[in-house]
Amino acid sequence: MTGAQGSGPVVRVAAVGDVHIDQDVVGRYRPALEQLGGCADVLLLAGDLTRHGTAAEAACVAREFRDLPVPVIAVLGNHDYHCDQVPAVTSTLRDAGITVLECETAVVETSGLTLAVVGAKGFGGGFAGRHASMFGEPEMKAFIRTTCEVSDRLGEGLRAAAACDVLVALTHYSPVPDTLVGEPLEIYPFLGSYLLAQAIDSAPTTLAVHGHAHKGSERGMTAGGVRVRNVAHPVIKQAYSVFNLSPRAAQIPVPT
């Protein structure tokens, strides 16, 4: 697909997070989803697909997002973990043809370009200079150790996919504070971590997409110049947003 300016091929990425689907929501997204083939090459789901993370709710998600004209790639969010049914949630989504990533990579060939999506739920901790440390009580160390481990694996995945034309990082938690503006400052440590941004900046990432921050803002950027977009449904206020991504060779470098 050619970009709006006709300057060359692009990969068209649709994305939404925090749809929190249960029986009462099934069918609300479907009319917009059936238009995806005309505007996107892939749909990304940025976590919190369910309300409580039950297999029954996952079946509702599967019903809403199955048999679409484009591949669907998802990560889970904290709500999807709530009832400790992650294996059942994941298998229900996969049975419907939805790719579910946790520190894994999906590759999509489209318009002669290769798109790699590296996905991980991520976790919290805060942002540079105000990040929690792996220190003190076992619970505190476990919290930050989780963020370190998932960030390390996200970075490894992104660097391994660096040869792809377009590279997207898909998380539920935010890598930057920019897209949290609107949320109370006190809860930033529970909304994301700079370690995710550091992982994203360790590879030639084209775009980072996340959800989780319902009262946050749409646009941000990592310290390394990677664009970040918060696609939480309450933020974008539409069924999904679409980003037309040019391959790296065609991009204008961001001033630093």
Add this chain to the structure above:
Amino acid sequence: MSRPVDEYVEAEVHRLLTEHPDLAEQGLILHRREGTLLVQGEVESPYRRDQIHRLISQRFPDVRIECDIGVIRAQAPVDAEEL
């Protein structure tokens, strides 16, 4: 007689919204305003909006509650961002 809407009531309602097995709403904002607790934000369906009001009122029958909750639109986008 109405119960005063203090910070403990606000915190209890906040926890109810998140922890009640039928809710799991973390994106709503609470305001204490002239003896009334105002619940604002957006949810995914009219059913959830009504359910939130009902469950808070049942749990806190002596607290004056006002809900101003919308339903998030789910229409297709009209444009794309070029990056």
